[in-house]
Amino acid sequence: MAKVAVVTGGAGALGRAVCAWFDRAGYSVFLNGISESERENYRGPGQLDIVDLSIEDQCRKWAATLPERVHAAALIAGGFSMKPIVELDSLEIEKMMAMNLLSAALTLSALTPKLTAADGASVVMVGSQAYTGAPGMAAYAAAKAAVVSLAASASIELKKHRVRVNSILPDVIDTPANRAAMPGANFDEWQKPEEIAEVIGFLCSDSARVITGNALRLGR
Numbered sequence: 001m002a003k004v005a006v007v008t009g010g011a012g013a014l015g016r017a018v019c020a021w022f023d024r025a026g027y028s029v030f031l032n033g034i035s036e037s038e039r040e041n042y043r044g045p046g047q048l049d050i051v052d053l054s055i056e057d058q059c060r061k062w063a064a065t066l067p068e069r070v071h072a073a074a075l076i077a078g079g080f081s082m083k084p085i086v087e088l089d090s091l092e093i094e095k096m097m098a099m100n101l102l103s104a105a106l107t108l109s110a111l112t113p114k115l116t117a118a119d120g121a122s123v124v125m126v127g128s129q130a131y132t133g134a135p136g137m138a139a140y141a142a143a144k145a146a147v148v149s150l151a152a153s154a155s156i157e158l159k160k161h162r163v164r165v166n167s168i169l170p171d172v173i174d175t176p177a178n179r180a181a182m183p184g185a186n187f188d189e190w191q192k193p194e195e196i197a198e199v200i201g202f203l204c205s206d207s208a209r210v211i212t213g214n215a216l217r218l219g220r
């Protein structure tokens with residue numbers, strides 16, 4: 001039977017490359033998007049469901065539909081925004097926390113029995129190098145710091161269930177949205193989604209069976 005990979009935010013720029021990696025590696029792929037339009041636009045492998053993972057009920061109901069054993073979980077769903085501290089309000093802070101922390105924490109919680117059942121599962125969460133602090137990104141950076149901390153706690157708590165948990169810390173990813181936002185930048189310096197997908201795939205592979213509890217900084 002094929003191994004199962006769950007990819008949250010799998011219809012996004014990085015998520016698509018990760019779904020394609022797992023598909024090439026022979027996994028059955030299950031992914032989610034948040035907006036209905038993603039269902040029409042997504043052309044990649046796997047089963048795509050529309051779920052807002054920051055809403056607990058939706059998240060747990062979706063997790064319940066997934067196979068009983070989940071061998072790899074790439075928790076990629078997230079979002080970015082910039083706002084100077086003087087303009088921060090509760091809406092902005094809650095939005096960043098919901099998209100980044102809640103989506104990862106609720107999915108991890110809901111999937112834990114299925115990860116445990118796989119005996120040797122691996123979870124990769126997506127932080128950001130901004131997590132240590134960056135101007136204009138206070139809410140986003142704090143949310144990503146929380147994601148990195150969540151992964152660290154989970155790696156310790158879930159060790160006894162043979163579930164490994166790591167986070168990765170990308171810098172700027174070469175996505176259509178970033179190209180549109182920063183047209184003057186040197187795109188060659190940016191990390192490619194396919195390169196990051198290889199790292200996630202490696203962390204979920206048997207070759208990484210002694211790697212857990214790390215926040216892995218990516219760069220060229």
Ligand SMILES: NC(=O)c1ccc[n+]([C@@H]2O[C@H](COP(=O)([O-])OP(=O)(O)OC[C@H]3O[C@@H](n4cnc5c(N)ncnc54)[C@H](OP(=O)(O)O)[C@@H]3O)[C@@H](O)[C@H]2O)c1
Pocket residue numbers: 008009010011012013014015032033034035038051052053054055076077078079080098099103126127128129169170171172173174175178
């Ligand atoms: N792009 C970068 O330069 C960069 C750098 C460092 C870290 N990261 C992180 O890397 C990850 C992927 O980035 P990306 O550029 O590929 O972003 P993206 O294209 O916007 O993909 C993120 C995906 O997550 C989904 N999502 C957001 N909130 C969700 C929720 N509550 N429930 C379910 N799905 C949700 C989005 O759906 P919608 O499209 O419908 O909102 C989208 O499909 C994110 O966690 C991001 O924070 C990105």
